[in-house]
Amino acid sequence: MRDAFHRDCPARVVLDHVASRWAVLVLTALRDGPLRFYELRTRIEGISEKMLSQTLRTLVGDGFVARTVVPATPPQVSYDLTPLGAGITESLRALFDWIRDHAEDILAAQERRGPGT
Amino acid sequence: MRDAFHRDCPARVVLDHVASRWAVLVLTALRDGPLRFYELRTRIEGISEKMLSQTLRTLVGDGFVARTVVPATPPQVSYDLTPLGAGITESLRALFDWIRDHAEDILAAQERRGPGT
DNA sequence: CAGCATCCAAAAGGATACTG
DNA sequence: CAGTATCCTTTTGGATGCTG
Numbered sequence: 001m002r003d004a005f006h007r008d009c010p011a012r013v014v015l016d017h018v019a020s021r022w023a024v025l026v027l028t029a030l031r032d033g034p035l036r037f038y039e040l041r042t043r044i045e046g047i048s049e050k051m052l053s054q055t056l057r058t059l060v061g062d063g064f065v066a067r068t069v070v071p072a073t074p075p076q077v078s079y080d081l082t083p084l085g086a087g088i089t090e091s092l093r094a095l096f097d098w099i100r101d102h103a104e105d106i107l108a109a110q111e112r113r114g115p116g117t
Numbered sequence: 118m119r120d121a122f123h124r125d126c127p128a129r130v131v132l133d134h135v136a137s138r139w140a141v142l143v144l145t146a147l148r149d150g151p152l153r154f155y156e157l158r159t160r161i162e163g164i165s166e167k168m169l170s171q172t173l174r175t176l177v178g179d180g181f182v183a184r185t186v187v188p189a190t191p192p193q194v195s196y197d198l199t200p201l202g203a204g205i206t207e208s209l210r211a212l213f214d215w216i217r218d219h220a221e222d223i224l225a226a227q228e229r230r231g232p233g234t
Numbered sequence: 235c236a237g238c239a240t241c242c243a244a245a246a247g248g249a250t251a252c253t254g
Numbered sequence: 255c256a257g258t259a260t261c262c263t264t265t266t267g268g269a270t271g272c273t274g
Contacts, residue, residue, distance in 0.1 A: 018212070019140075105201065
């Protein structure tokens with residue numbers, strides 16, 4: 001069976017979409033329920049509007065996130081995980097939590113070898 | 118506690134190193150044991166020497182991968198996961214396996230909405 | 235074999251201004 | 255509010271040639 005190690009495997013494309021700094025943060029931010037555009041922008045420090053909207057479009061296109069518009073003035077748009085999105089976010093959880101718990105150790109390891117990257 | 122959602126959190130840096138297409142593939146490739154440079158290059162289709170060596174340097178710098186040189190002619194260099202690397206790779210496993218198992222579904226979802234990204 | 239250095243093309247990403 | 259459009263800078267990434 002072809003897997004993500006192969007150039008043209010679908011898994012490789014999905015990996016490219018998900019294994020990016022912003023996608024991981026957006027998906028994880030939506031773990032606890034739907035959020036609106038400006039809530040995401042506020043919650044994810046340092047993300048630009050451009051990157052947020054671009055990332056959201058990709059995730060919606062992949063079927064990970066659902067976009068809901070409430071017609072009103074001002075308009076309200078909220079983003080929520082689909083079942084598929086909930087699935088991948090769940091498997092992202094282990095990674096995210098592991099990093100949170102070990103980030104300091106890794107920083108220490110970096111220091112020990114001298115700042116290289 | 119600060120987490121990866123914050124601009125200056127260590128976790129954000131680690132996330133940036135790990136949540137990249139090549140880092141995920143390199144770490145996963147090393148799951149089953151040490152590999153040499155050319156073995157990695159062969160196994161991970163489409164990776165250039167530059168990207169491979171750059172990714173390896175980052176992972177070594179983070180303490181995820183150990184680099185072992187056997188002085189000989191020609192020289193033999195092998196890369197192996199450290200305990201830390203084994204830890205993060207293990208939590209990457211869920212993500213990797215999930216993608217492999219659902220890639221087709223996602224592609225289908227993409228088709229349904231029309232090729233956007 | 236295992237890589238680093240260099241050059242160059244392409245893509246990602248940020249800031250800002252503007253629209254419905 | 256929720257974006258899009260534009261411009262510009264930075265980073266990424268590939269190809270090639272060379273070293274130990």
